[in-house]
Amino acid sequence: MNDIKAKLTEHIKANFPGAAEKDFKGENRIDFSIDKEFIPSVLTYLKNTAGFIHLSHITCVDWLEEGEFEMIFIIWSPTDKLKVFIRTRIDREKAVMPNIDMIWRQANTYEREFREMFGIQFIGLKGAKDFLLEDWEGPPPMRRDFDTAAYAKDAFFERPGREDALDVREEIIKRSREEIPGFAKKYSR
Amino acid sequence: MSFFDLKGTLKPLTALKQFGKKPHTIEYPKVKKEAADRYRGFHFNDLEACIGCGNCSTICQNAAIDMIHIEGIEGINGDSGLRPRIDHGRCCWCALCVEVCPTGSLSLTKDYLYVSDDPDSFLWVPGIDNPEGKNNLSFTSDEQSLNDFKRISMPELEGMERVKSFAEVVLGYNEEQAREEASRCISCGLCTEACPEHMHIPEYINAIATGNDKDALRIIYDNNPLPEMCGKVCTRRCEDVCAIAVRGEPVAIRWLKRYATETAISSDITREIVNPVIKEPNGKKVGIVGAGPSGLTAGYYLALRGYDVTIYESNAKAGGATMYGIPKYRFPIESLDKQIEYIEKIGVKIHYNTTVGKDITFDKIYKESDVVFMGVGFPKAWTLGIDGEDAKGSMQAVNYLHEINDGEEVEIGNKVAVIGGGNVAIDAARVSKRYGADVTILYRRRVQDMPADWEEIEGAEDEGIHIVPQAIPIKVIADKNGKVTGIEYLMAEMVPDERGGRPKPVAIEGSNKVLEITALMGAIGQQADYSFIEGTEYEGKIKVERGRIVVNEDQQTSDPKVFAGGDAVNRTADAISAIADGFRACKAIDKYLIEK
Amino acid sequence: MREKATTLYLGPQHPGITGNMMIRLKVEGDTIVKATTEVGYLHRAFEKLQEQRNWLQSFTLMCRFCVPETDPMEESYARAVEAIEGREVPERAKYIRVMVLELARLASFMLWYGGQNGSLGLYTMGQWSVGDRNYILDLFEELTGGRVYHMYIWPGGVRRDLPKGFEKRVIKVLNYLEKRLDDYDDLMFDNAIFKKRTQGVGLVDKKTAIEHGVVGAVLRGCGIKSDIRIDDPYEIYDQLDFEVPTAEGGDIWARALVRRQEARQSIRIIRQVIDQMPGGAFYNQIPNPLKWTLPKGDAYVRTESVRGEIGLYLVSDGGNKPRRVHLRGAAYVHAVSLLEDVLIGENVADVSAIMNSLGTCPPEIER
Structure with a gap:
C-alpha cells in the first residue's frame, strides 16, 4: 500500500506542477491539492493509466471567510483499494471550473447541482438549468451567505398559537433584575 | 427459453399452498398492538420534577418546543416556572429532548395515535x-442520558500532607480540565437567580468552554470585583440549584470562576484584560x-x-472577614x-x-462626603454563655x-x-490542626445539619x-491557675419540631x-x-434593629445620605451577599447623587 | 414509416418507488427515444439545514435522506464524526451497528421484492414481502423505539443496548424469513412472466457502468465484483465471512439474481454477528451536545446500502456545527444520468421496472 502511495505521489508531483500533498494518516487515502487547470488532465491520468476508474464523489465546500470554493474529487481504485482526493480552490466571485463530464458522464449530475446550488460555472456543461430547484431566481442557496431561516421567514407564515413562548434565560433575568453587558450576550444560549 | 415455459407458468401457482393458512399480519378479531418498551410516542412531562431549564427547547432541531407559563406553576429559586x-x-420524535433533560422529567410514552377535529x-x-401518560412511559432517560453528570474532580493536596503547612489545599483546574468541566453546563441560567449578586454564570462558563478566558474574566468583573x-x-x-445537580454533581461553578481569575496572574494583567x-x-x-467585600465592591464600581x-x-x-476570617490555606x-x-x-x-470613631470621627466622614457607605460587618463574637468560659485558653x-x-x-496546646x-x-x-493540635468539633445537631460547606466538612474529616x-x-473546667483543662458536655437527641421547623437537639439527662x-x-x-456611632447624633438617625442596620431595597438607611451593606445588614452573612449589597448600593448611590 | 414522436410525462408517482420524480419521455410508439429526468419534488435542503444545527442535532436528519433504508446514513454520519474527532467506538457497538445495518438491508430487500414485482403487475409478491418486512420493523421498534426512522446509530456507538433476549427474537425472524425467501423464489424467479419482462431489459454494460460510476447491485449485475464491505471495510465487516454475489448480463434479471443472493448473505452475516456479539459498553458518551465541538478536519466514509455505495463527505471547521455535509446516495448515481441513458430504446411499460431495478430513491437524489 505504501509503495503504491509513494509511487503515485511521486508521479503526480512530477507531472502536475504545483500539486501539493496534504498529510493524511491512517486511512487508505492520499490527498492532493492542485491548480484547477490541471483537474481534467490529472483525473484522466488517474482514470486511464493508474486504475482509478471509479468516481466516488465530487463535492464543493464554501469557505466564505476566505472567499473561495473548494472543489474535491474523490476517486477510487478497485485494484489498489485506494482513495485519491484531488482538491482545488477557486475564487468565489468568479467561480469557474473546467468540465469533466467527458471523463465520467456521471460528473454531469454533480456539475448541474453545483451550478445551481453554488453558482459555479462549468465550461461547456450541457443539461437543463433547473436541477433540484424550479424557477429559482435568488442567490445559489447552498452558498453559506444564503440565510435559510430568513428566507423561510419571508416565504412562509408562522402558524398562530405560539406567540406566548418565553426564553428561560430572559425570564430569569427579568425576575432577578440581572443586567447582562452587551458583549456577554453572545455566550448566552 | 422456449415459447411456452411450462415450469415458469406452474411454479407461481405453488403460492396457492398458502391458501387457508393463518395470516401473519392481520388478526381477527382485531387485536390492539402494544407498542414496544422503547417506543417513541408522545411526550409526557412530570411537571413536579421539571425545573423549566429549557434544555429540551434548546436541543430541539425543529424548534418544536416552546417554554411557556403554566397557570399554577410559579417560578422559584431553582425553577424558571x-x-x-x-x-x-x-x-420528529427524535427524542433528543428526553436525552438531554437533566431532571429526567421528560419522557416519551407508548401512545402513538391521536385524532382530533x-x-x-x-x-x-x-x-x-x-396526564395519563405517566402510566405509559416508554422512552426515558433512565438508562442513558446525554447530560454529563460527573464533575471533573478538583486536584487537591492529600489530607495528611496538607496539615503540615498552610499551602493552598485546592490546586485549581488546568486548562483542559476547565474546558471539560465548563462544557458540562447547559446554560439554563437557573443559577443566576440563586446567586445573590446575579453573576452572569452561563455566559462566563460558556466563554471558558469555548476557550475565551479573557471574555470570561471580563464578564465576571462586570459585577464582581473580588x-x-x-x-x-x-x-x-x-x-x-444547578440543573445538572438534580441527578448528578453540579457544574463546578466556583472552581470555573477561580480558573478564569487565575488566568490573570497579576493586577496589571487583570486590568489589561478587564480594561x-x-x-x-x-x-x-x-x-x-x-474595606470588606461590600465596601470594596461599592468603592470599585463607584x-x-x-x-x-x-x-x-x-x-x-x-478584605474584612475574607482577609481575617478565612485561613490562608483556603484563600x-x-x-x-x-x-x-x-x-x-x-x-x-x-x-x-x-x-x-477612634482615628477619625464618623461625623467628619459624613460631612466631607456626599454619601457614606457602611460595610462594617460582624467583628464581635457571641460568647457561649456557659460557666467558666473566661478561663485562660478559652477563646473565640x-x-x-x-x-x-x-x-x-x-x-x-495540643x-x-x-x-x-x-x-x-x-x-x-483546621487551622489548629495545622499547629499540631488534636482537634474535636462539638456541634449541637447532626453533621448533615452543619451550616458549613460540605467540602469543608469533608476536608476537616480528611485531615483527621x-x-x-x-x-x-x-x-468549662479549669485548673487552679485558671487554665482550661476540659469541657463538659451533654449528648442530645433530635426531637422533631412540631411547627415543622428543623429538628431540635434536646439534652439527654445524665449523658x-x-x-x-x-x-x-x-x-x-x-x-x-x-x-463608632454610639452616643453621637447618628445613633438615632441610622436605625438599627436586632443588631442589624435597617435598609430599604436600595441599601439606603433611614438617613438618606447613608447606605449600608454586608453582614451588618443582610441575613445571609456571606461574601457574595456583601458584594451584592455593595453593587446594589453603588447603583442606588449613583442614582441618588445624579437626581440630587 | 417512422412514427411520430410524442412527449410523455411519466410520474411523479411510480409503482414501487419511495418518493417522487418525473421523467419526460420522448416516445415513438412504445419505444423511448429520449428521456429526461426531472427531480425537485422532494428537495428539503437537509445538507443546508445541517450546517445550521449542531453535531448532535444534525444526526437526527441523517435517517431522512432515504426512507426505505435509513441506517446506512446514520452509520455514515456517526463514522465520519468519529473519524474527525478520533472518538473510539466500543466493540459491542460495532457489532450492534452491523446487525442493524444488515437488518435494514433485509428490510429494504423486502421492499424491493415488492416494488420490483409490483412494477411488473405481480402484486402477490408485494403483499408477502411487505408483510414479512413488518417482522423486521417490529425488531427495530423494540431495539430503537422507531419503526422506520430509527435514529439509533449515533456518534460514539449506539443509543441503547440490546433489550434482553433480543438476539433470540432476531434469530426467530431470520429462520422465518429464510423459509419465506424460498417461497419468493417460486413466485418470482421461477415465474415465466418475471423472466420475460426482465431478461434483456434495462441493460447496463461494463463500460457504461464505469462511465457512470455505477455502484452496488447494478455494478455486480454487470459481473464486476465490488462491495464496499469487502473493498473498504468498516465497522467489523473484515472479520465476517460472507460472499459477494455477481451475475452476468447487466439486465434487470441479473440485478434481481444478485439481490436474491444478497438477501441470503445478509441473513448469514446477522447470524455470525449474533454468534460473536461481545459484551461491554455500547456507547462512548459524547460531551454535552450543546457545547460539543469537533477539531478541524474532514472525513469521507462509504457504506454499502442495498442500492449500492453511499458516500458521505463531512467537514468540520473546528466549531460546534458541520461546515459541510454532502451525502451522495447510490440513487444519485443511478437515477439521473444513467437512467436517462438506459431508458433509450426501452419500452414505456418497462420504465418503472428499470427505475426500481436501478435502486431509484428520489429523496436520496435531492436530499
Missing part, C-alpha cells in the same frame, strides 16, 4: 394535556467605612463611575493582595489602620483566626475543642479532625461527658460593633 409545550406539527390542537403541554476570592471561598448557592471604562471624575465624594472614593479600614489590610494572601491592588489601581483610596474562634491571619502566635458547626468553626479547627455531633457544652482540652474555641456566631 416555565414548562415545555410541544408543537406536534414540527416534532380541532386543527389547532397540535400544541400540547406534556403532562397537562396527557472574583478570585469568590472563586475560592464562595458559599456558591448557585451550585445548589474597564473609567468615567471622568464627577467631583462627588463617597466615604466608605470598612470609582468606575467617576466618584472620588475613600475607604477607612481599621486593620492593616483590606492565600497573594490572591487577595492582587485583587485589592487592582481595585486601588482603578482609583479607590484605602486608609489602613484607621478606625472610625473568630479572634483566633484574626490573630493567626495577622501573623501572630497563639498558644493553644488538644483543642471547637464549639459550633459553621465555616468559622471548621476553619478554626473529630466531629462530635449532638453535643451540648455545659461547663454528661468530659473532654480533656488545652484550648477551647467558641464559634457560634458574631455580632456588629456600632461603638
Whole structure:
C-alpha cells in the first residue's frame, strides 16, 4: 500500500506542477491539492493509466471567510483499494471550473447541482438549468451567505398559537433584575 | 427459453399452498398492538420534577418546543416556572429532548395515535394535556442520558500532607480540565437567580468552554470585583440549584470562576484584560467605612463611575472577614493582595489602620462626603454563655483566626475543642490542626445539619479532625491557675419540631461527658460593633434593629445620605451577599447623587 | 414509416418507488427515444439545514435522506464524526451497528421484492414481502423505539443496548424469513412472466457502468465484483465471512439474481454477528451536545446500502456545527444520468421496472 502511495505521489508531483500533498494518516487515502487547470488532465491520468476508474464523489465546500470554493474529487481504485482526493480552490466571485463530464458522464449530475446550488460555472456543461430547484431566481442557496431561516421567514407564515413562548434565560433575568453587558450576550444560549 | 415455459407458468401457482393458512399480519378479531418498551410516542412531562431549564427547547432541531407559563406553576429559586409545550406539527420524535433533560422529567410514552377535529390542537403541554401518560412511559432517560453528570474532580493536596503547612489545599483546574468541566453546563441560567449578586454564570462558563478566558474574566468583573476570592471561598448557592445537580454533581461553578481569575496572574494583567471604562471624575465624594467585600465592591464600581472614593479600614489590610476570617490555606494572601491592588489601581483610596470613631470621627466622614457607605460587618463574637468560659485558653474562634491571619502566635496546646458547626468553626479547627493540635468539633445537631460547606466538612474529616455531633457544652473546667483543662458536655437527641421547623437537639439527662482540652474555641456566631456611632447624633438617625442596620431595597438607611451593606445588614452573612449589597448600593448611590 | 414522436410525462408517482420524480419521455410508439429526468419534488435542503444545527442535532436528519433504508446514513454520519474527532467506538457497538445495518438491508430487500414485482403487475409478491418486512420493523421498534426512522446509530456507538433476549427474537425472524425467501423464489424467479419482462431489459454494460460510476447491485449485475464491505471495510465487516454475489448480463434479471443472493448473505452475516456479539459498553458518551465541538478536519466514509455505495463527505471547521455535509446516495448515481441513458430504446411499460431495478430513491437524489 505504501509503495503504491509513494509511487503515485511521486508521479503526480512530477507531472502536475504545483500539486501539493496534504498529510493524511491512517486511512487508505492520499490527498492532493492542485491548480484547477490541471483537474481534467490529472483525473484522466488517474482514470486511464493508474486504475482509478471509479468516481466516488465530487463535492464543493464554501469557505466564505476566505472567499473561495473548494472543489474535491474523490476517486477510487478497485485494484489498489485506494482513495485519491484531488482538491482545488477557486475564487468565489468568479467561480469557474473546467468540465469533466467527458471523463465520467456521471460528473454531469454533480456539475448541474453545483451550478445551481453554488453558482459555479462549468465550461461547456450541457443539461437543463433547473436541477433540484424550479424557477429559482435568488442567490445559489447552498452558498453559506444564503440565510435559510430568513428566507423561510419571508416565504412562509408562522402558524398562530405560539406567540406566548418565553426564553428561560430572559425570564430569569427579568425576575432577578440581572443586567447582562452587551458583549456577554453572545455566550448566552 | 422456449415459447411456452411450462415450469415458469406452474411454479407461481405453488403460492396457492398458502391458501387457508393463518395470516401473519392481520388478526381477527382485531387485536390492539402494544407498542414496544422503547417506543417513541408522545411526550409526557412530570411537571413536579421539571425545573423549566429549557434544555429540551434548546436541543430541539425543529424548534418544536416552546417554554411557556403554566397557570399554577410559579417560578422559584431553582425553577424558571416555565414548562415545555410541544408543537406536534414540527416534532420528529427524535427524542433528543428526553436525552438531554437533566431532571429526567421528560419522557416519551407508548401512545402513538391521536385524532382530533380541532386543527389547532397540535400544541400540547406534556403532562397537562396527557396526564395519563405517566402510566405509559416508554422512552426515558433512565438508562442513558446525554447530560454529563460527573464533575471533573478538583486536584487537591492529600489530607495528611496538607496539615503540615498552610499551602493552598485546592490546586485549581488546568486548562483542559476547565474546558471539560465548563462544557458540562447547559446554560439554563437557573443559577443566576440563586446567586445573590446575579453573576452572569452561563455566559462566563460558556466563554471558558469555548476557550475565551479573557471574555470570561471580563464578564465576571462586570459585577464582581473580588472574583478570585469568590472563586475560592464562595458559599456558591448557585451550585445548589444547578440543573445538572438534580441527578448528578453540579457544574463546578466556583472552581470555573477561580480558573478564569487565575488566568490573570497579576493586577496589571487583570486590568489589561478587564480594561474597564473609567468615567471622568464627577467631583462627588463617597466615604466608605470598612474595606470588606461590600465596601470594596461599592468603592470599585463607584470609582468606575467617576466618584472620588475613600475607604477607612481599621486593620492593616483590606478584605474584612475574607482577609481575617478565612485561613490562608483556603484563600492565600497573594490572591487577595492582587485583587485589592487592582481595585486601588482603578482609583479607590484605602486608609489602613484607621478606625472610625477612634482615628477619625464618623461625623467628619459624613460631612466631607456626599454619601457614606457602611460595610462594617460582624467583628464581635457571641460568647457561649456557659460557666467558666473566661478561663485562660478559652477563646473565640473568630479572634483566633484574626490573630493567626495577622501573623501572630497563639498558644493553644495540643488538644483543642471547637464549639459550633459553621465555616468559622471548621476553619478554626483546621487551622489548629495545622499547629499540631488534636482537634474535636462539638456541634449541637447532626453533621448533615452543619451550616458549613460540605467540602469543608469533608476536608476537616480528611485531615483527621473529630466531629462530635449532638453535643451540648455545659461547663468549662479549669485548673487552679485558671487554665482550661476540659469541657463538659451533654449528648442530645433530635426531637422533631412540631411547627415543622428543623429538628431540635434536646439534652439527654445524665449523658454528661468530659473532654480533656488545652484550648477551647467558641464559634457560634458574631455580632456588629456600632461603638463608632454610639452616643453621637447618628445613633438615632441610622436605625438599627436586632443588631442589624435597617435598609430599604436600595441599601439606603433611614438617613438618606447613608447606605449600608454586608453582614451588618443582610441575613445571609456571606461574601457574595456583601458584594451584592455593595453593587446594589453603588447603583442606588449613583442614582441618588445624579437626581440630587 | 417512422412514427411520430410524442412527449410523455411519466410520474411523479411510480409503482414501487419511495418518493417522487418525473421523467419526460420522448416516445415513438412504445419505444423511448429520449428521456429526461426531472427531480425537485422532494428537495428539503437537509445538507443546508445541517450546517445550521449542531453535531448532535444534525444526526437526527441523517435517517431522512432515504426512507426505505435509513441506517446506512446514520452509520455514515456517526463514522465520519468519529473519524474527525478520533472518538473510539466500543466493540459491542460495532457489532450492534452491523446487525442493524444488515437488518435494514433485509428490510429494504423486502421492499424491493415488492416494488420490483409490483412494477411488473405481480402484486402477490408485494403483499408477502411487505408483510414479512413488518417482522423486521417490529425488531427495530423494540431495539430503537422507531419503526422506520430509527435514529439509533449515533456518534460514539449506539443509543441503547440490546433489550434482553433480543438476539433470540432476531434469530426467530431470520429462520422465518429464510423459509419465506424460498417461497419468493417460486413466485418470482421461477415465474415465466418475471423472466420475460426482465431478461434483456434495462441493460447496463461494463463500460457504461464505469462511465457512470455505477455502484452496488447494478455494478455486480454487470459481473464486476465490488462491495464496499469487502473493498473498504468498516465497522467489523473484515472479520465476517460472507460472499459477494455477481451475475452476468447487466439486465434487470441479473440485478434481481444478485439481490436474491444478497438477501441470503445478509441473513448469514446477522447470524455470525449474533454468534460473536461481545459484551461491554455500547456507547462512548459524547460531551454535552450543546457545547460539543469537533477539531478541524474532514472525513469521507462509504457504506454499502442495498442500492449500492453511499458516500458521505463531512467537514468540520473546528466549531460546534458541520461546515459541510454532502451525502451522495447510490440513487444519485443511478437515477439521473444513467437512467436517462438506459431508458433509450426501452419500452414505456418497462420504465418503472428499470427505475426500481436501478435502486431509484428520489429523496436520496435531492436530499
